[in-house]
Amino acid sequence: MSGQPLQAGNMEQLLEGIWKQNPVFVMALGMCPTLAVTVSAFNALGMGVATTFVLVCSAVLVSLLRHHIPKEVRIATYIVIIATFVTLVDYLIQAVSLGLYEALGAFIQLIVVNCIILGRAEAHAAKNPPLPAMLNALGMGIGFTLGLLALGSVREILGAGKLFGIDLFGAQFQPWVVMVLPPGGFFVLGLWLLFFAWLAKRKEVHHG
Amino acid sequence: MSSGSPMNLTPPPVNSLRLVRTLMLVTALCGGLIVAVWQWTQPAIAANKKVVLERSVRALIPQAAEIVEYDASSQGIAPARGEPAEGAIRFYAAYDKDGQLAALAAEGAARGYADTVRVLYGYRPDCECIFGIRVTQMRETPGIGDKIITDAAFLKNFEQLDVSVTQDMKSLYNAVKTVKHGSKQFGWEIDAIAGATITSKAVGRGINDSVQKLLPWLKPHLAQLERKGGTQ
Numbered sequence: 001m002s003g004q005p006l007q008a009g010n011m012e013q014l015l016e017g018i019w020k021q022n023p024v025f026v027m028a029l030g031m032c033p034t035l036a037v038t039v040s041a042f043n044a045l046g047m048g049v050a051t052t053f054v055l056v057c058s059a060v061l062v063s064l065l066r067h068h069i070p071k072e073v074r075i076a077t078y079i080v081i082i083a084t085f086v087t088l089v090d091y092l093i094q095a096v097s098l099g100l101y102e103a104l105g106a107f108i109q110l111i112v113v114n115c116i117i118l119g120r121a122e123a124h125a126a127k128n129p130p131l132p133a134m135l136n137a138l139g140m141g142i143g144f145t146l147g148l149l150a151l152g153s154v155r156e157i158l159g160a161g162k163l164f165g166i167d168l169f170g171a172q173f174q175p176w177v178v179m180v181l182p183p184g185g186f187f188v189l190g191l192w193l194l195f196f197a198w199l200a201k202r203k204e205v206h207h208g
Numbered sequence: 209m210s211s212g213s214p215m216n217l218t219p220p221p222v223n224s225l226r227l228v229r230t231l232m233l234v235t236a237l238c239g240g241l242i243v244a245v246w247q248w249t250q251p252a253i254a255a256n257k258k259v260v261l262e263r264s265v266r267a268l269i270p271q272a273a274e275i276v277e278y279d280a281s282s283q284g285i286a287p288a289r290g291e292p293a294e295g296a297i298r299f300y301a302a303y304d305k306d307g308q309l310a311a312l313a314a315e316g317a318a319r320g321y322a323d324t325v326r327v328l329y330g331y332r333p334d335c336e337c338i339f340g341i342r343v344t345q346m347r348e349t350p351g352i353g354d355k356i357i358t359d360a361a362f363l364k365n366f367e368q369l370d371v372s373v374t375q376d377m378k379s380l381y382n383a384v385k386t387v388k389h390g391s392k393q394f395g396w397e398i399d400a401i402a403g404a405t406i407t408s409k410a411v412g413r414g415i416n417d418s419v420q421k422l423l424p425w426l427k428p429h430l431a432q433l434e435r436k437g438g439t440q
Contacts, residue, residue, distance in 0.1 A: 065234070073227045077234050084238035088245045095252035098260050102345060160350070177351045 013132050017140030023116045024147025025196045030116045033107045034148060035185035041164045044152025046100045048145025050093060050108060052138065054085040055117050059125040059137035066126050078121040079112070086112045116140060147192075154188050155179045265300050268330040268340050269311045272302035274436065280425040285432070297422045307436040309333075312426075315344065316418035320410035323347040325356070329366070329415055331423075333430050336372035337395075338384075338415065346407075353407035362401050362408065370395035371419045373427045380420055386412030 023029045030051075037047045058081050062069075069077050090108050093101045101108070111117065120140055125133040156162055159179030161169045178184050265275050277288035281296040292298045299314035312333070317326040326345040329338045343357050356362060372381050382396040386409040392399035400408035 068230060069234075070222075070227050070230055072222055073231055076231060080231075080234055080238055084241055087242050091245055091249040091253065095249040095256065098256045105347075175351070177349075180350055 010132060010135050013135040014139040016136060017143040018146065022143040022147060023140055024144060025192060029119065030114045030144065033110065033114065034151065035182065035189065037104055037107050038148055038151040038155055038185060039180045040156040041149060041153040043103050044148035045145065046093070047104055047107060048148045050089045051111055051114060051144055052141025053089050054082060054111050055120060055137040055141045056134055057085045058082045058117060059120055059133045060130050062121045062125040063128060063130045063133035074126065078118060082117050082121065083112050116144060150192055151185065151188050155184055159184055264328050264342050264344055265302055265313050268313055268328060268342050269302040271304045271310045273305040274303045276301045276303065276436065280422055282425060285426065285429045297418060299422060299426065301433050303436045309434050311339070314418055314422055316414035318410040318414035318417065320346060321348050321353050321406045325407060325410040325414060327411055327414055331371070335368065336370070338366055338369040338371055341366045341411070348407045353404050355401050355404055356407055356411055359401050362399070365398045368395065369398070371423060373423050377424050377427050379424060384412055384416040384419060
């Protein structure tokens with residue numbers, strides 16, 4: 001665990017969640033908030049940042065406490081820790097923007113049951129020192145945020161003709177309203193999954 | 209833990225005291241964190257809520273210079289402190305720059321098509337009418353239900369909506385009612401938006417549920433509200 005190899009390992013930890021194990025497009029985890037809040041790019045970004053905050057903080061705390069938590073009560077302990085950070089993020093969002101808080105609604109509180117977070121705590125943070133645990137969680141958080149943004153921006157552009165609330169096409173544009181309704185979430189997610197599956201397939205073919 | 213030996217299948221005894229101690233320590237730590245952040249963010253949250261509310265009330269009552277919050281209940285009216293008590297209704301008295309009552313506002317809520325629709329309505333004692341509404345929360349279908357915010361013909365319903373209280377101050381002469389599009393006859397009826405009847409009805413029901421309780425409680429005390437600070 002000295003110098004160079006650790007550096008390379010850290011980078012890998014960070015990149016894992018962003019690309020190779022992207023929680024939305026590769027692992028298909030946390031679909032409930034993914035589909036529900038991605039009606040606009042701003043909501044997607046808010047949800048992504050909130051989830052990243054909870055992921056990183058809980059991963060660091062779980063990692064710090066990993067030698068002290070008996071395995072019989074580890075899940076209960078992780079949930080308490082995650083719930084704490086969700087409560088904190090709930091207060092913080094209210095303090096920053098009530099508009100965003102209203103838009104995200106119950107999905108902020110529901111971060112607590114987002115399987116990405118418990119999954120990270122159990123599969124990674126509980127077995128690794130704080131720094132790799134933090135980087136891995138940060139990567140997952142960024143990957144999740146990018147996934148939400150990919151959905152949110154496409155849905156906002158098609159369904160409202162805007163991006164981050166800025167009008168893109170002018171008054172003649174007839175919004176494709178279904179895209180900001182729940183079915184639109186499935187359509188766009190399906191297309192993105194198709195795209196990533198196609199990329200993976202193409203890579204496979206190229207490599208022989 | 210797993211020694212690999214087939215003889216050793218029973219798990220080692222668990223020290224419950226250690227489990228309890230760990231959980232207690234972790235929850236204490238987490239509790240402390242929550243309290244600290246709550247204390248730190250509370251002023252900002254309260255200020256945010258006030259700004260949002262004042263913005264909505266000002267949009268309804270442009271001449272408002274100061275907005276005072278009150279709670280009304282069957283016991284009468286009192287300046288608001290914290291969250292309204294069970295059964296009480298919060299309302300807002302808007303005073304102009306001379307300290308005279310400009311108008312009152314309160315919120316009504318009812319279940320719409322997708323979620324609760326909340327509207328803030330402005331009330332004027334002189335005409336005993338609602339003179340405007342502002343949707344404060346809704347998640348109705350874009351392009352259909354959300355017309356309650358923009359549809360000019362629908363909003364015209366609320367320019368002078370009759371909510372007069374009977375002489376005995378027990379109820380309203382006529383309940384506020386949303387009627388089918390094109391069939392409005394009376395001053396207390398709301399003409400629904402064609403195609404968005406459920407959402408239109410939610411607006412009417414939310415307002416009606418609120419005024420039916422609030423106005424009979426409020427009306428006997430209106431004189432106290434005429435000037436700013438009249439209730440102290």
